[in-house]
Amino acid sequence: MNISTEQKSRRSGGRSARVALRAAPLAEEIRPIRPGMKGGQYKPLTDAQVARIHEAALQALEEIGLSQAPQSGVEAMTAAGAIQGDDGRLRFPRALVEDMLAKAARNITLNARNPKHDLLLEENRVYFGTAGAAVHLVDPINRTYRDSTIQDLYDAARIVEQLDNVHFFQRCMVARDITDNLQMDLNTVYACVSGTSKHIGTSFSEPSHVAPCMDLIHEIAGGEDAWRARPFISNSNCFVVPPMKFAEESCVAMEHCIRAGMPVLLLSAGQAGATAPAPIALAIVQAVAECLAGVVYVNSIAPGHPAIFGTWPFVSDLRTGAMSGGSAEQALLTAGCAQMHRFYGLPGGAAAGISDSKLPDMQAGWEQGITNVMAGLAGLNMVYEAVGMHASLLGFCLESLVLGDDILGQALRAVRGIDVTEDSVSLDAMKAVCLGGPGHYLGTDQTLALMQTEYTYPKLGNRMSPKEWEEAKKPDLLANAVARKQAILDSTGSLMPRELDRAIRARWPIHF
Template sequence: MHHHVSRRSGGRAARHAARSAPLPCAMRPVRGGLPGGTFNPLTADEITRIHHAALDALEQIGLADAPASGVTAMVAAGAREGEDGRLRFPRALVEDMLAKAARDITLHGRDPAHDLLLSGTRVHYGTAGAAVHMVDVKDRSYRDSTVQDLHDAARIADRLDNVHFVQRPMVCRDVLDNYEMDINTLYACCSGTAKHVGTSFVEVAHVPGCMDMLHMIAGGDAAWRARPFVSNSNCFVVPPMKFATESCLVMEACIRAGMPVLLLSAGQAGATAPAPIAGAIVQAVAECLAGVVYVNALAPGHPAIFGTWPFVSDLRSGAMSGGSGEQALLTAGCAQMHRFYGLPGGAAAGIADSKLPDMQAGWEQGISNVMAGLAGLNMVYEAAGMHGSLLGFCHESLILADDLLGQALRCVRGIEVNDDSLSLEVMRAVCMGGPGHYLGQDQTLELMQTEYVYPALANRSSPKEWQEKGRPELIEAATARKEQILSGPAPARFDPALDARLREAFRIHLAP
């Protein structure tokens, strides 16, 4: 047999230049929206049992404390208000509303290149949370987080390929007025990144002003409604099985304003949710199904994310422990339930209980992010930068998460098996009269960039090379990258005329 040897054009330098040029997104080995779903901790029978238990809970226990407007809408749709003031949901009502619920929704970026299609098992990783502290890696301390810290986090995330959206990860502790805090949170995130932004609003009175700002950024109400680039992270329930009255009113206002909502149920297993993993999933699913009824009773087909976010407690102390194997299983099990309903879903992973970006943080962030991705979770929230069981956020950790999530996404992508990848012809050429190794093979060189993910900061040099280079440290490398990103102008910043109008209309705390 004659084997055709391809003559690659250009010399070694040209090939090296081609390899080091950034790949177009579709050719990169990993990207947002890769399908997961190969990891299934629950069997089909167990999923059905959880579903029926959640329906029983809704029919028999129901939820308390819905606002009057919510009660009216849900009772009109078929919910029953009991003597005890609890709303109960017949099975048929839940099934009807599941049939009306939005599927395959797109969360828009301000730049369409960052649009996220939430369908099937497509996986996206991003930030989230409400940390009240900033982690300073230099003197290993915690301090109050500021609006500048939040803006910097958005600017950094904007430049990280494997962070696909920015839900505000920390609270602006230096903006004391709650309305100004909501306004400045929006401003800090949207002027820092062109990716999809998530945020929450303290109370319903704040929504109109925040929508005014978004209309100004979008270019009017119609332009905003066509491509809403911010979603409302809404804790519409106070587990166990109670509606959060004020948050429900915020949710209603956001729905009227054309803003997608994340229906967020954040029970803590052993405290505000049952201690067994299965029981925590049952309650989270029941609460989110009540949210599906609520949203679709108000506005059938309004884009809503099924946000089962049950957390784990360390039962020795009652403290939250987001970095545990139990948390990873909880999140993966929830992702399976989202797939069972065919709804766009989100849950939390990547939370470190460790106070600093150290080895403990690495395993805590790595295990849960990989399991969430393999389970096919559409939106993996809190995937980057979170420490101290959600109390601290760290810019260096956010940067290192880009490498961590790149490897997680490579696991999600899985193994392609086809005639070319089975490699029989290449084996034949190498082993029978060939060089006896695969290093210079066309196949090897062609796949270097499309099959393999190379970390930006993680160090893979030999101990000898590492010594010769002055023993570089991971955290120092992340700090240098942070300073490099923040030293230039932000690509996502508003044009000066719009920025001037925003600063005239609202009290913006960030220096221009």
């Protein structure tokens, strides 16, 4: 064997060993990335600025207050200490807000039907998932949009079940093929639960729909007691209509959900420059004030009920007034809100990963990457709308959902940060290589040991050399995403036991 052949053989053997090592499954606790990793390294606000925003939010609640609470909410909040003025607005004294913050639930667990997917919302643990109410499904091959259907939602849930880096599934599309609103709410719940065993979020279009949907949920759970022991669905609730108004029907629906034992997401979704102030800091002030009012509302009904502090301020492109979900300003708003969640010690959620691009292209990549990384580094507990969302929340793309799993993997690796330990900075490895060793670290014991525990590898991202890429017939990223999406859909079905599925379909009009 000549020298060049021998060198080629060594490289080939080393590569084969590395490939085999990467293919071996890892125990959950030593994976380089996993759900609930701790962020918080990035802080766009100083401690003084956080305190200033807090003070401004308390002042807004005392001086401006919120209007249009339903009578049931007025009664609960005034009994707790809120003051209703002659103008009908509820105002919240500082002492009341502080008392309710003391009662609010912390370190909550959002259960999943499969306990391995439970989400522990404490400190700065980070989880990425879907959300939104897109009305279109994006076809990136034909470059078209069409109305989203209940089958599309079910397919999205089945795909999320197979994605390691998408940790929960909140309803991401509206079933526009179902015209009856109650049937739409029932089918939304059932499509999500049939597709994934991860924690689910949904909303209800009318308060009267909560009771029949809870009947369906109890049947899925195996009874009301089993449901209350492990509630695996949360209510995404737009309880306010910014600026500083309660949404009456949503508030009544929220009251029903609380009494039914369902965790709630207190969602304030103002748009800076439109329904929220244009300054980024003041947009955060309004969102914080509205969500603090939500904390008072929830805890005046059921102290300690699990609620997520959902400050979701969005951004306007001030040239047009259109939403700009993929902007740097959006990333700053979300990261700033994450700091406020941590300041209060409350489980928090906000939006990131939205793309203004209409297709999964380079623009979508940079928008999703920047906003998700900043949200994760800021220690946001629940990163909603992190994958799949296009056209500023109007379109959802299944292929983008698959591609987004790679983006979130890289974001999670950034969240993990750099491990500085005695072993990781020991000079022994350098001495072994540099002092009479091979002069490189390829194939060393340390390198092989860290290949899977320190480094992440994309499932679809292409790291071939140009020569390898040509030899592989120039694989296309989008084509590979289409193939992976279809492979998942072809190989998975409903998670509902057959007999339970038959019973549910006999009782309710299921459309998928």
